[in-house]
Amino acid sequence: MSKLTFERIASQQRRGPRRSSLGSGWKLALFFVPAVLVYGFLVIYPTLRAFQYSITNWNGYSSNYNYIGFTNFRLLFTEDGLFTNALNNSVKLMVAVVIVETIVAFGLAVLLSNNIRSSRVVRSVIFFPAILSAVSVAFAFTFVYAPDGGLLNTFFHDIGLTSVHLDPLGSNRYAIYWVAGVQAWQYVGEMVLLFVAGLQQIPLELYEAASIDGASRLRQLRHVTRPLIMPTVVLVATFTMIQAFQAFQLVYGLSGNPPASNVDILSTRILTTFADSKLGYAAAESIVFMLIIGTIAILQRRLLRATRGAS
């Protein structure tokens, strides 16, 4: 059920016949009242309050606080090294995960897009980590990454590389990329499924025509698959970005609470600030966070439209 079909159906509906004969309007309106109330009161209203809190210096519990304009936002970007550090790490994590996950998932999907049994079995095995909690996955990888006796180092020693001694999550500036590796490990199978769904929508006749014309498998990949898979690439890339941006569970599981500064990301920073009784300031951080996610979502819509037009 891709966005494509959904939007097409939606636009057909708008042009289609009126459907009020299913009972009077107010009766149908009663159906959505519970959801609208629950959701409006518990999600939309708090989100709006976040904007209000973000321009205060409220600590979260005292009865009085002041409106301080955009001071919080100014401090975030000018004087808060912790915030810019977290923002930096978030971007690094996001970029690394998007690149690795999209490329690896696409490559695997090409190998697994047919429906023979081996493909189906491999797909369902590599998808499995996606349903685990990120905390569980993080615990497994604290052992994989452990500097002494960890799986990764033991593996290198056993194959003869005794000089290798990695401390992936130690205090070095590459730690965030090792976190990215775990994120990619967990969700690559999910992205393979998205790609496989995209690949299976490409008409087989196109490949047949190409191979009659003498195009090799690689040329087919370049000239048939590549243009037609672009909408899925956009979907996977943006979904991966948002997922990585929100990967606070993984960071907590790998690095503890509060996490070490070299793996601190925006979503963990918000919670740490909040725990430090700086509620107004944390709200400002969460507004920035929301704007970034919103930007990615808008970008996705634009790109989807562009790639759909091209193909």
Next chain:
Amino acid sequence: MKPESSHLKKKHISPYSTVRWVILVITLLIIMVPLIFVIGGSFKTSANLYQHPFGLSFHPTFSNYRAVIHDGGMLRALFNSIIVSVITTIAVVVIASLASFGVTFLSGWRGILPYGFLVIGLAIPAQASIIPQFVLFRELHLLNSLLGLIVINTALLAPIAVFILTSFFRKFPVGVLEASVLDGCSTMNVFRRVVLPLSRAPLSAVVILVFLGSWNDLLYPLLFIQSPVNRTLPLALIDLQGQYVTNYPVLFAGVVIASIPMLILYVVLQRQFVAGIMAGSSTG
């Protein structure tokens, strides 16, 4: 392991299929080895795991499981997680299927407007609203309670359910429904007796997605829950880490307890899982 086509048709193994298998086997190893170590390690002592990480344990110990159950409160957390996830799932299915029915079959802006309102939430990340939600729940005295988690999970997971169900309902032949109305069926009965029974596939996708979402959530338990008796599994796991630091076998036993229910569900309902996750991820 041989490519299937080769032993079926006895044809030559092409270089493509050799490369394919090498890549797939490496991928499977990368995915499965950490999982196998977690399961195996949960039955080892800490010393044994460090000295022989690759060795098979012929003397399995259950002391790690005893530790997480007695000191880590994992059984209590398991019970809490089941309560929260099951009730959340039921609540979401009820309010979201009602809402989706309403917005799909209301004509014009009267349907579009509430639909837009309900799905705009898909663009709001939880971290953006959680701080005011904390304040709100404190005022409502719903912090530190399973009910609070159920309420917030229901509100947060309703939009995705509305999105999935509405896009399915929109494909419904309206004629059938109108005919039922003409036959004297009430609107509620059209919903209950005609629409719902025909919506098994999207409903099971919603059930899986919502159950998984509330089962694995750490964000809200972390902020809302203080007392150990109200912890859900991910929170209990995080607390284990504080308690046992690098005692991996104990952590692994916790991971196994937290994951076993999902593993069983996945094996039994694999197709629905895949459909549910796919429906969830295509919202963007």
